[in-house]
Amino acid sequence: MTDSKIIVALDFPGAASALALAHRLSPELCRLKVGKELFTAAGPVLLEQLMKQGFELFLDLKFHDIPNTTAQACKAAANLGVWMINVHALGGRKMMEAAQHAVSSCTCPPKLIAVTLLTSMNQDDISELGITDSPGEMVLRLAKLAQESGLDGVVCSAMETQLLRKYCGSKFSLVTPGIRPLESSLDDQSRVMTPDAAIKAGASYLVIGRPITKAMDPLQALLDINQQIQNIK
Numbered sequence: 001m002t003d004s005k006i007i008v009a010l011d012f013p014g015a016a017s018a019l020a021l022a023h024r025l026s027p028e029l030c031r032l033k034v035g036k037e038l039f040t041a042a043g044p045v046l047l048e049q050l051m052k053q054g055f056e057l058f059l060d061l062k063f064h065d066i067p068n069t070t071a072q073a074c075k076a077a078a079n080l081g082v083w084m085i086n087v088h089a090l091g092g093r094k095m096m097e098a099a100q101h102a103v104s105s106c107t108c109p110p111k112l113i114a115v116t117l118l119t120s121m122n123q124d125d126i127s128e129l130g131i132t133d134s135p136g137e138m139v140l141r142l143a144k145l146a147q148e149s150g151l152d153g154v155v156c157s158a159m160e161t162q163l164l165r166k167y168c169g170s171k172f173s174l175v176t177p178g179i180r181p182l183e184s185s186l187d188d189q190s191r192v193m194t195p196d197a198a199i200k201a202g203a204s205y206l207v208i209g210r211p212i213t214k215a216m217d218p219l220q221a222l223l224d225i226n227q228q229i230q231n232i233k
């Protein structure tokens with residue numbers, strides 16, 4: 001088990017490229033995130049192969065359905081032996097409680113976290129849904145709801161970590177994408193933070209994709225980021 005705070009996003013179309021990248025990294029230095037594209041293409045077999053290499057996995061499938069269906073999906077995901085799974089907080093309290101209950105009955109329960117508001121959604125997008133909260137108010141409301149429902153944490157932008165850390169306490173996991181080391185390209189991310197700033201702001205784990213996966217030397221990029229954050233309390 002690693003104590004690294006880095007989760008490398010394996011945003012690849014299939015097993016071959018994902019495994020090739022994983023071979024260039026080390027389970028001592030990071031965990032890996034498998035999302036909808038890769039899991040849909042490669043399935044549980046790939047998860048087994050990655051876990052056999054020693055990696056702990058965040059299965060990022062963002063379940064959102066009626067409570068019973070979400071709970072059963074979470075249970076099935078938990079039984080794959082992954083380290084972390086997630087649901088959409090917008091599924092509501094009953095759905096999150098059912099998911100938490102289902103997961104906690106597993107022999108080796110994964111961490112269960114919630115996506116609050118997708119960072120792709122701005123004020124106009126949420127107003128169009130009939131929601132009158134600002135995006136910030138909504139993120140805080142949904143994070144508190146996830147915590148009250150017994151979840152272990154939320155995915156949030158690095159910009160939100162300070163506020164959520166204040167309201168949700170030190171034990172609640174804050175998992176933050178949109179991380180860019182100073183020398184990295186922004187790619188399609190706009191509101192980014194450096195790894196050390198995100199950890200200082202209260203992030204528990206950093207989800208990092210292209211700055212590592214597209215680096216000339218992914219292992220060196222990972223080592224460099226681990227180095228930048230290792231002494232921050």
Ligand code: C5P
Pocket residue numbers: 009011035118119120155177178179187189207208209210211
């Ligand atoms: O390559 P990059 O570091 O931008 O990858 C970030 C990862 O985090 C991707 O897998 C992306 O889907 C995910 N993510 C994100 N923003 C969110 C939620 C997830 O970038 N709000």
